[in-house]
Amino acid sequence: MSSSNPNQPPGPYPPGQHIIPPPRPVSPATAEYRLNHLMLRVKDAEKSLAFYCDCLGMHVVFIFNAGPWTIYYLGAPTEQPCDIDISSLGTAQGLLELYHIPADSSTPYSSGNDYSAPTGVGFGHVGFTVPNVAETLERVKERGYEVIKPLGEAKEETMGLPGVVVKGEFGEVSEGYKFVFEQLAFVRDPDGYWVEIVPQVVKGKEG
Structure with a gap:
């Protein structure tokens, strides 16, 4: 497929379209594999x-002191008491692991979104779905945390993009993506990681 922008390499998908690929056949070898957790150093x-608990409603499901560091596993709240430990960790899903190493206190951390950082980019963000994004942002601001991207905005500067893309040298961001992006928000956690706040119902751009 060709591109109207000479700086933009051709790709297999037309811009601005939400494409759902056909389902892949289930392999017996990986049929029971699940995404279990994500780890952040804090x-x-x-x-x-x-x-993560007061602003975003997560609960600590277990803590493990490894000696030189401590691990905190967080999960979604449940009506029943959490009963997850090392032995049952393998059957859980959607957990966030916070890794606290006191000896690491002077090591600089990177959000993974700063293209000017000497460490480069990589990890992008953690995402949460919520019933009301505006109310969640108020909770975040009331507790003194930074809102990187508020509701109703779709600026390239808040998308975690390289400068040449922000300047438009690789073409314009599609209006369909901007319409969706306006419904999201980004906040910064205490270590500088980006956290995306997504409404439980995301509206698509008609036409």
């Missing part, structure tokens, strides 16, 4: 727990 466990 410098201050209390600050990080306050952010």
